[in-house]
Amino acid sequence: MPDFYSRTGKMALGSRLRRLSDRITDEAAAIYQLYGNDFQPRWFPVFYVLSEQDGRTITEIASEIGHSHVSVSQIVKDLARNGYLEERAVSGDRRKNHVFLSELGRATAVRLQEQFRDVNDALEAAMAETSYNLWGAIAEWEHLLERKPLLRRVQELKKARESAEVQVVDYQPEYAAAFRALNEEWISKYFRMEAADYAALDHPDEKILQPGGHIFVALYGGEAVGVCALLKHTDGTWELAKMAVSPKAQGKNIGWLLGRRVIEKARELGATALFLESNTMLKPAVNLYYKLGFRKITGRPSPYERSNIQMELEL
Structure with missing residues (x-):
């Protein structure tokens, strides 16, 4: 094994499997030549399923072999x-071509049987020399990745690691510009700034803090990247x-961290319920609120034209 794989470890899993696959494919090509068959290894899955049942469609074959x-x-x-x-339409299903082995294909299928038996026996003998069941391990890994793809596993770990690096701190005057800019950015992207927005964002001390509310700021790498307020009416x-x-x-779990901090603070202050307003077109935000425990309510007057959903969390 090249030293490269010792240095990289499991990071190069795909490259190492590809190297092994390329080697086996090259040897398979040589084995076909050994038996006098002018045949490419990559043709095998399609050819094999047709030798078992002739007259399938391309869609059926793709489903059968997972290609x-x-x-x-x-x-x-x-x-x-x-x-x-050869491809041809069949009676009763002329909209699709069905694939059949030709006379040469059928003769080749018969001739390949001896090769298949020898290859299978050689592989069984090789596996008997190993400490691990490669065939069983491959099946296990296929099931593992079908249940949860590697990409999602890495995404979850990345999110957890980055979330751990986020700090949620109390508002200070130095964060006033970020509080306004972050809110104005998303509001202007989907809607328009309204009078209630300007009042709260331009005068956070007067409109939010002095009446007994709180503002929290999420810092990542020392930069204010998220904000959320707890308002007392x-x-x-x-x-x-x-x-x-x-x-x-x-993607760093910042909305969740801010939401949890606001909920904790509301409980500390003796609140028995917490409500919010949003818009259903903001699906990620609404889904976050549901995960935080909020449920849809109706009936509260709203100062915002954009609000079409209200939610409440009982504390």
Whole structure:
């Protein structure tokens, strides 16, 4: 094994598997030549399923072997060009061509049987020399990745690592510009700034903090990338409002962290419920609120034209 794989470890799993696959494919090509068969290894899955059941469509073959329709279509063309297959419509289903082994294909299928037996026996003997069942391991990994793809596993770990690096701090005057800019950015992208927005964003001390509310700021790498406010209304109700996360910092769980901090603070202050307003076109935001425990309500008057959904969390 090259030292490269010792240095990279599992990071190069795909490259190492590809190297092994390329080696086996090259040896398979040599084995076909050994038995006098002018045949390419990549044709095998398509050819084999047709030798089991002739007259299948390309879609059926692709589903059977787990290849894309485009890949199977190209292999069928190559096999037909070399005289192993032929395509034709069948009675009762003339909208699709079905694929059949030609006379040469059927003769080749018979001739390949001896080669298949020898190859199978050679592989069984090779596996008997190993400490691990490669065939079983491949099946296990296929099931593992089908249940949760590697990409999603890495995304989850990346999100968890970056979330751990986010700090949620109390508002300070130095964050006033970020509080306004982050909110104005998303509001202007989807809607328009309204009077209630200008009042809260231009005068956070007067409109949010002095009446007993709080503002929290999410810092990532020392930069303010998310904000959220806890508003106390004159009727004694509490509102989660003005949540905004910078597009460049999305995917780091910042909305969840801010939402949880606001909920914790509301509980500390003795609130029995927390409400919010949003718009259903903001699907990621609404889904976040549901995950935080909020449920849809109706009936509250709203100062915002854009609001078409109200939600509440009982504390």
